[in-house]
Amino acid sequence: MATRLLRTNFIRRPHCFSSLRPVGSPTVTASTAAVPEILSFGQQAPEPPLHHPKHNQTHNDIDLSDQARLFASVPTPDLLRSTAVLHAAAIGPMVDVGSWVMSSKLMDNALTRGMVLGLVKGTFYDHFCAGEDASAAAERVRSVYEATGLKGMLVYGVEHADDAASCDDNMQHFLRTIEAAKSLPTSHFSSVVVKITAICPISLLKRVSDLLRWEHKSKSFKLSWKLKSFTVFSDSSPLYHTNSEPEPLTAEEERELEAAHVRIQDICRKCQESNVPLLIDAEDTILQPAIDYMAYSSAIMFNGDKDRPIVYNTIQAYLRDAGERLHLVVQEAEKESVPMGFKLVRGAYMCSEGKLADSLGHKSPVHDTLQNTHACYNDCMTFLMEKASNGSGFGVVLATHNADSGRLASKKASELNINKKNGTIEFAQLYGMSDALSFGLKRAGFNVSKYMPFGPVETAIPYLVRRAYENRGMMASGALDRQLLRMELKRRLMAVIA
Secondary structure (H helix, E strand, O other), rough: OOOOOOOOOOOOOOOOOOHHHOOOOOOOOOOOHHHOOOOOOOOOOOOOOOOOOOOOOOOOOOOOOHHHOOOOOOOOHHHHHHHHHHHHHOOOOHHHHHHHHHOOHHHOOOHHHHHHHHHHHHHHHHHOOOOOOHHHHHHHHHHHHHHHHOOOEEEEOOEOOHHHHHHHHHHHHHHHHHHHOOOOOOOOEEEEEEEEHOOOOOHHHHHHHHHHHHHHHHOOOOOOOOOOOOOOOOOOOOOOOOOOOOOOHHHHHHHHHHHHHHHHHHHHHHHHOOOOOOEOOOOOOHHHHHHHHHHHHHHHHHOOOOOOOEEEEEEEOOOOOOHHHHHHHHHHHHHHHOOEEEEEEEEOOHHHHHHHHHOOOOOEOOOOEEHHHHHHHHHHHHHHHHHHHHOOEEEEEEOOHHHHHHHHHHHHHHHOOOOOOOEEEEEEEEEEOHHHHHHHHHHOOOEEEEEEEOOOOHHHHHHHHHHHHHOOOHHHHHHHHHHHHHHHHHHHHHHHHH
C-alpha cells in the first residue's frame, strides 16, 4: 500500500508568508489578531494588547479579555503544556529544523526515528491530536466536552493515498470513525471529516480535474462517466492548469474512478444511517475540481433530509473565485431542492498555489491582500447565514480563528434571529489552537467544535508540521493565545502564593 506519511514531497509548508500584502498599516489588537488561516506579514507581529471588559457587553458579545473566565475549565497541567508547545512552535528556526529532520533520511534510521517520534508524541502530537485510533479519539472528544462544553469533529489523520489498496484501507478507517462518533452522545460531537485524497489516488484526481476544466472551456467536450453534480467553476475560476485537451480516461482509470465513487458513497451512506454529518475537506486548486465534483454528486444522492444536510463541502475564501462559485452552487441546489452544507474556511495552501501559478506564467488564484480574503470570508459567511436563517435546510460550519469574523457572525445571528443551539450554524477551530476564541464563542451561546485529528504518530506528521508553521511567532492569533495563557498561569501562581 502507498499511503504517504513522512517524506519531503509530502510535507508541505502551508503558508508562503510574504505572498499576501496587507493594505495600509495593520493594527494588531485582541479583536483583529486571530487569523492563522492566512498571514501576509514577512516580519514578526507584536503580541496583541488585551482590553479590559466593557460593562455594557451583552450575552452576544465575544469577550476575549478575561482569561480567568475563558480558561476556567482548563486544569493547570494542561495550561502548562499548551503554553510550552505554543511557545516552542513560535520559534521559527526550531520549526524549520524540526520539519527538516522529519522529512530527511534521518527518519530511515530506526533509533533516530524512534527518538523523534517519541519526542513528537509527548509534545506536539498530544497537544494537536486526539489519539492513535478512533476509540481513543472518541474518549478524548468525551473528556473535552465534559470539561469545556466544546464538541468534537473526528478526523482520521491520513491525507493522501496513491493506490487502490491504500484507499480501501483508509475507507475502513473512516467507517470506524463514523462508528466511534455514533457511540458518543449527540451533544458531544458535531461531525466526521473525510479527505477525498485519502480514498481516491492523487493522480486520478488530477486527471479528473483536467477533464472537468476542459469540459468547462469547451462546451462540446462531453464526459460520459460524469455523474450528476453541481457546477465546480465560475467565469473567474483558474483554468491555467489545463492548457490542452487531455486524453480521455482509460478503461482502468474509469474503473478506479467508479471505485472512488463507491468508497465515498459507502461513507456517506454510513453517515446517513448513523445521522452523523460528513464534512469533505478542500485541497489545492489543481485537485479541487474533482473533489468538488465528488462532494456535490454525493450531496445530491444523500442530502435527502430537508431539515439538515448530511454532506458538507468546503469553500476556501482565500480563492478569488470562491464567492462566485458559492453563489452558483447555492442557486443550483435550491433549484434542485437539495439541502446543502458548507464549511467555510480561509485556506491553507497559499504558497503552493502561488508557486504553481507562477511556474505556469499566471497570477495566483489567491486574493492579492489579506483584507480581500477577510472581506470574501465575511461576505460568504453573511450569505450562508442568511440562507440558513430562512429554513431552507442549509447547514453552515464557520471554521475560523479570526475574532472579527466571530463577532460579525454573532451580530448577524442576532439580526437574523438564528437559533444558536439547533446546529444550523456552528463554529469550529483546530484542536490545540485558538482556544480563547472557542471558549469566547461558547460563552456567547454558540455550538463550537474542535477539529480533532487522530491516527498513528507517523500518519499525523504532515498535519503537525502545518500546525507548527501556523503557530510561528508571526502568527497574530497564536500570539494572543500565548499571551492569555501566560496571564492565566501567572494569575494562578499568584493565587497559590497569596
